[in-house]
Amino acid sequence: METLTYRFENGNRRLPKPAEVVGVVSSGNLEVLIEPAPLDGACSIEIKTAAVGFGATWQAVMRDFHERWQLTDARIAINDMGATPAVVSLRLDQAAETMLGGPA
């Protein structure tokens, strides 16, 4: 297992609801827990993944996610069992859409 953490600043969209979880921790899949949290305006993401050594790819996928959604005071936690970057992006979008009620 590998734990990766990212923190993005300068977002502007607040999460209007308490925590939501999307996805399931199964082979090639992941769960995303998204919730509002007082983080001085930041969006923090913590990933626990079974696929070790893909930090650069995770960083790129998380950066793209933040550029799409611009979340602020948001905490995201991920349990991953080897999902591909495309699946991770879709799950993150699903989590944000569940919270904000529509596409980015």
Next chain:
Amino acid sequence: MSSYLEATARERLQRLFDAGSVEEFLPPAARVVSPHLGQLNAPVAFDDGVAVGRALLDGLPVYAAAQEGGFMGGAVGEVHGAKLVGLLRRAVVEKANAVVLLLETGGVRLHEANAGLIAVSEVMRAVLDARAAGIPVVALVGGSNGCFGGMGIVARCTNAVVMSEEGRLAMSGPEVIETAAGVEEFDARDRALVWRTTGGKHRYLMGDCQAIVADSIAAFRQGAIDAIAACRGEPVELTLEALEQEQAMLAERIARFGGLADPLEVWAAMGVVQPAAIPMMEADVFAEAARCHRLGGR
């Protein structure tokens, strides 16, 4: 019509119970995860693979749990089991109208060994305690992982089991039987044989489940409503008389079918007119055809 088989545990809860009524205890945000999986360098889930809570079922407040088959095959670890036990005990304290268990599980989570085994035995005790307190417990089995191992026993400790044909209910899974007894005894790769033997239709004919429904969340919802209604006016607790009836039914099964190798032969021996046609029947047509042949009330 949305498939029960294909839905996740949370989707089943949201769609099977009255819209917007599910209130989860220890939700994922509480992050009560397995203490064992991390030590084994294995992924955890924020809910340890089971969602528990209360909800309305056709207006009736009930307690409910749904196992997530996608996470480690719905296997029961220490936290997972404790959530089920806690739900059942709280149902007793709060004098719940009923408990509905959406089971999808391979049984004990082997990673957690003794803790998982103890957890499953505690779930059995908690189910029987709930029944002793007069609270009906209903099990729904329709997930792709089936309901196996100790949780198969838990299902049969409840007042009623509602299954789809796609759902499977047994003690040992197909691969376990093949490994232990040989491929001549049971070919785990023969999917038709596996479903003939452990699937809902055979369970219904054998008296192991009390209702067979189509693979839709709406059908399972109605099955749960009907199963709870059927408990009204009946003794909910496990009685010696019921156990003796069960024992007699099992003895009759062995006497009548013990020498037969395939459920097709069993169905023929029961007097089913066209046994070979059974696997292709829709649930309602099958239920009608099976009603006069099936064994046991439970």
